[in-house]
Amino acid sequence: MITINNVTKKYGKTKANNDLTFTVGDGEIAILLGPNGAGKSTIIKCICGLLRFKGAIEINGAPCRSLEAKRQLGYIPELPALYDMLTIEEHLEFIARAYGLADWEAKADALIERFELDDKRKKLGKELSKGMQQKVSICCALLFEPKVIIFDEPMVGLDPHAIKELKLIFSELRDQGVSLLISTHMIDSVEDYWDVAHIMMDGEIRATRRPEELTETDESLEALFFSITEGEA
Numbered sequence: 001m002i003t004i005n006n007v008t009k010k011y012g013k014t015k016a017n018n019d020l021t022f023t024v025g026d027g028e029i030a031i032l033l034g035p036n037g038a039g040k041s042t043i044i045k046c047i048c049g050l051l052r053f054k055g056a057i058e059i060n061g062a063p064c065r066s067l068e069a070k071r072q073l074g075y076i077p078e079l080p081a082l083y084d085m086l087t088i089e090e091h092l093e094f095i096a097r098a099y100g101l102a103d104w105e106a107k108a109d110a111l112i113e114r115f116e117l118d119d120k121r122k123k124l125g126k127e128l129s130k131g132m133q134q135k136v137s138i139c140c141a142l143l144f145e146p147k148v149i150i151f152d153e154p155m156v157g158l159d160p161h162a163i164k165e166l167k168l169i170f171s172e173l174r175d176q177g178v179s180l181l182i183s184t185h186m187i188d189s190v191e192d193y194w195d196v197a198h199i200m201m202d203g204e205i206r207a208t209r210r211p212e213e214l215t216e217t218d219e220s221l222e223a224l225f226f227s228i229t230e231g232e233a
């Protein structure tokens with residue numbers, strides 16, 4: 001579970017996040033939607049303990065900057081950050097050693113195959129395309145089986161097979177009770193699998209909806225998004 005309480009983050013005079021409060025429950029998929037500059041990446045970086053902020057964020061009850069929180073948190077950034085001189089296999093081994101995993105090899109092989117990286121496993125990070133790097137970044141985050149996973153624009157750069165697999169993985173993780181927070185500005189890419197959607201604008205959450213609420217009011221997420229971000233339905 002992710003608990004975000006009254007989080008404010010300023011860059012100079014810019015309030016990138018203004019008093020944000022929300023939670024992502026166990027086995028819940030939450031999406032953060034918002035136009036460029038809405039503050040999505042900022043709250044994600046705060047949750048990951050990468051920025052200082054006002055307020056409180058807990059990962060399953062542990063302060064987000066603590067080691068206990070970091071052990072339970074997987075983060076797939078918008079831009080993959082691989083090591084140039086490690087192969088795909090070595091990236092996974094590095095994660096396994098860093099997290100002290102036992103018997104991780106079969107899981108690593110399954111992830112490599114699932115993302116069609118089998119014939120690339122000896123390639124170096126610097127030799128991989130952007131989409132392949134994104135896939136490796138996802139494999140690394142999934143290998144240590146975190147209880148909370150944050151994806152920043154996960155579909156960007158992925159091919160259709162990887163998008164299909166990733167959506168399946170989202171629902172498998174939900175079934176396992178993992179809390180998922182997914183940030184995107186591509187509404188089409190998330191239409192079919194979320195449990196709660198938060199629409200952000202100017203550092204604030206302007207609307208929160210569950211799918212059943214949209215059905216009740218016959219509202220589409222896209223129309224709601226534009227009514228908030230452009231001021232019209």
Ligand SMILES: Nc1ncnc2c1ncn2[C@@H]1O[C@H](COP(=O)(O)OP(=O)(O)OP(=O)(O)O)[C@@H](O)[C@H]1O
Pocket residue numbers: 011014015016034035036037038039040041042043185
């Ligand atoms: N390092 C920084 N220094 C100064 N201002 C920043 C910094 N990072 C972000 N900002 C500002 O904070 C605000 C929120 O930016 P943020 O990157 O969180 O938005 P975003 O919703 O992730 O946008 P995008 O969809 O374009 O990635 C913007 O006004 C941005 O200019």
